[in-house]
Amino acid sequence: MPGLHRPGVLGQIVRERAQDYLDVHLSPGPARTPTGRFRAALSRPGLSLIAEVKRASPSQGTIAALDPAQLDPARAALSYERGGAAALSVLTEPRHFGGSPEALREVVAACGLPTLRKDFVVHPVMLAEAADWGAAAALLMVSVLGDQTATYLRIARHLGLDALVEVHDEHELEIALASGAEIIGVNNRDLTTLDISLGNAPRLIAAARAQGYTGLLVAESGYRNAADLSGLYALADAVLVGSSLAGSGDLTQAVRELLA
């Protein structure tokens, strides 16, 4: 399985997820018709918001202000939609992010927005699960998949899913560009140390454009308010925001203020 020797928090989570799927030998199954719904939502003019249903994280523990039992995924999704989110992201990793398959299924059942399965994908079956649970897209992390990124991208497409291919540095960006990714996300957070640098996404997004990349580009992590987003409007197609929204008392109002 990919990514087992990564350092830090990332390596720990990847090893746990690999263990979870160790005995699964199912193939991803038959081809499914792509909808392109996630991609379409990000292609709209302006900066599209991907709002994340996130109950906890390794950097923050339980996300502030909300009792984990109170952040009902379906209600959160509808609140995000009302505020103007273009798409959703739902964590399904159980130990560090408080996610679950049910959270994703409930969101999909309640809300029409295209939804990303956010997890540490280390097995093709995790993509089949995403499709079964109604996700329109799945996260593929180059920091985990390395040179298997292109293979997983093909499997995602086979299953009718859009893929958000995530990078954190120049080397990972090269792999993402070579893989044929149609959507590349640049994470401001270093997942081995959890350090955030808000300059990371603008820098690598500019680098991708300078290399002639014409796909969609997403800035990810660490954004707390409208001012933090101001530099992204001319640069990125979308922004992915979790903690600062999920930790606010009124999710609809939080989205409106962020996009104001």
Ligand SMILES: O=P(O)(O)OC[C@@H](O)[C@@H](O)c1c[nH]c2ccccc12
């Ligand atoms: O909560 P934040 O700082 O707004 O970040 C959201 C999202 O970018 C973050 O949850 C994330 C980005 N890439 C990941 C990979 C795995 C788990 C989580 C993530």
